[in-house]
Amino acid sequence: MRMTKVLAASLLVATVGTPALAGEKVSGADIAIPEAPEGTGQIVFFRPGGTGFALGCSVNENGEKISSLGAGRYFVLRTTPGRHEFTVKSEAKDVLALEVEEGETQFAKCKIKMGIMVGRPDLSPAKEDEFRGMKSVKLVDADDMGPAPGALRPEEMGVAATAEAAAE
Template identity: 50%
Template sequence: MKSHVILTLVAIGCATSAVAQDAPEIAAAGAAMSDIPEGKGKIIFFRKGGLMGAAISCAVHEKEEKLTSLPPGKFAVVYAEPGIHEYSVKSEATDTLRLEIEPGETYYSKCSISMGIMAGRPNLSPSDKSTFDAMSAKLKPVEIKTE
């Protein structure tokens, strides 16, 4: 079963994600994360800690390219060109989050693990700054792929 979540904003055009690691920016989860490269948007993918689904990876992909894996209690910052992007996670099923990115904007996506038939199923859902901020003291950054 494939599920889709759509967060629609203003259409600007399609482009691929540009992923970058910025150590000072993600040095601590509670750090101010307001620096966004000119002409790009920022997506913060996060996953709360705990034992539920700990053995299941929340590997975030775009167009079959792995951007990051989120173990429990971690977050990753991804920068993307403006336009429509589809981020996916999968195990025995695929879940897709469709975002329309605007330059200078920050988006939040929470990964959670639900019960599956043979294994847990990772799910991506839109979130918000207040949810991320409430968890941020317990979250640690993960290294992400750089181009």
């Protein structure tokens, strides 16, 4: 029985999680987002393509970089329940305050709007449907992540998806 669950978990990761982890772009509908562990909540930050595709959207909390989002990229941030403020900045600064509850998964998107000299990042709450509706999305690379804790690295996304499937 245990071997069957492990095999099923491996197959789940192979069929659902691997393409995004291997660096291939896939549809947002095909991304396996693991559940938030007990005592935490999580936020899926993503950036649709469009205006300012060459600019990064660096998401920060408490002055520390969590990760940069290029066009068509995403990352999952696990964090403690409570109020959190995230900032993005170029020629202008934008702040997004979210109340994170235990066990929930929220979504936030960063769009680049037209600015005077350079694009202006706009960080806002989003619906899961917006993320799932993306035709081409890719997990950020480990090099894009900053020193702030909580963002799941590519190898951790695979481990989380495997552990979740094994528990089912």
